[in-house]
Amino acid sequence: MTTDRRVLVHPDRAALAASVAARFLTKVVDLIEDEGEAHVVLTGGSVGIEVLAAIADSPARNSIDWSRVHVWWGDERWLPRDDDERNEKQARRALLDHVPVDAAKVHPFPASDDGLELEAAAAAYADELRAAAPEGDEHPRFAITFLGVGPDGHVASLFPEREGPRVETVGVIAVHDSPKPPPQRLSLTLPLINTSERIWLVLAGGDKAPALGLALAGASPADVPVAGVLGRKRTVFFVDEAASAEVPESLIMPTSYWTAAMDTTEWMPRG
Incomplete structure (x- = not known):
């Protein structure tokens, strides 16, 4: 299976969020029509949550049969279930509380007040992934995985100069030494993230x-974890002008930004 990386530049954060939201709505409708369901992995971070809010605000949101969407997360902060800093709670406020998702198909990471130790929580999430997987597999087929990118190049809770980006197994890890608070987290590994059909990285700002x-440019994933991200079909960096300052011109897509009115073939192959 071939894959590629491309960068799609938007004039500002608002255009970025609206464009990704429109692309998501159209793609998920197609996925459900073709495959009957869609497994989607969400991210946290300010821009990621802005995208989810833009999906919720779109008049096209009801074009999706949300009962056929499974929702997962790429990482989570080890905090109580109702903590405002949890990616899960932010995603619920921005999107999931506003659409008719099937509660049984929303798969948040365990929380620190669920009665589990961190390592056991990682194992429990791996078990949940396995339970939703096709027979004989260890995880579902993720159709779309959203990722944010930190100024240090981290994705999910895989940080530079830590063990996380070096883990070679397809699974879920406990993170004990995050340089960002809180220090304890849960995260999918890079090999599991890279089983996704499409990885959409959303980032804004000159930092x-x-x-x-x-x-x-091909940096080591141990030093710049985002360098190791590669979806099975497509890897797209949705960025604003400021974030694109050091992107090679050959990787920037010719269309300034995508809207629902455009055919997807104008800026990337379908899929």
Whole structure:
């Protein structure tokens, strides 16, 4: 299976969020029509949550049969279930509380007040992934995985100069030494993230430009974890102008930004 990386530049954060939301709505409708369901992995971070809010605000949101969407997360902070800093709670406020998702198909990571130790929580999430997988597999087939990117190049809770980006197994890990608070977290591993059919990385701001430039130039994932991200079909960096400052011109898609009115073939092959 071939894959590629491309960068789609938007004039500002608002255009970025609206464009990704429109693309998501159209793609998920197609996925459900073709395959009957869609497994989607969400991310946290300010831009990621803005995208979810833009999906909720779109008049096209009801075009999706939300009962056929499974929702997962790429990582989570080890905090109580109702903590405002949990990616799960932010995603619920931005999107999931506003659409008719099937509660049984929303799969948040365990919380620190669920009665589990961190390592056991990682194992429990791996078990949940396995339970939703096709027979004989260890995880579902993720149709779309959203990722944010930190100024240091981290994705999910896989940080530079830590063990996380070096883990070679397809699974879920406990993170004990995050340089960002809180220090304890749960995260999918890079090999599991890379089983996704499509990985959409969403980032804005000039402070992200160096990490993006290094990733596209082939930096080591141990030093710049985002450099190790590669979806099975497609890897797209949705960025604003400021974040694109160090992107090679050859990787920037010709269309300024995508809207629902455009045929997807104008800027990337379908799929």
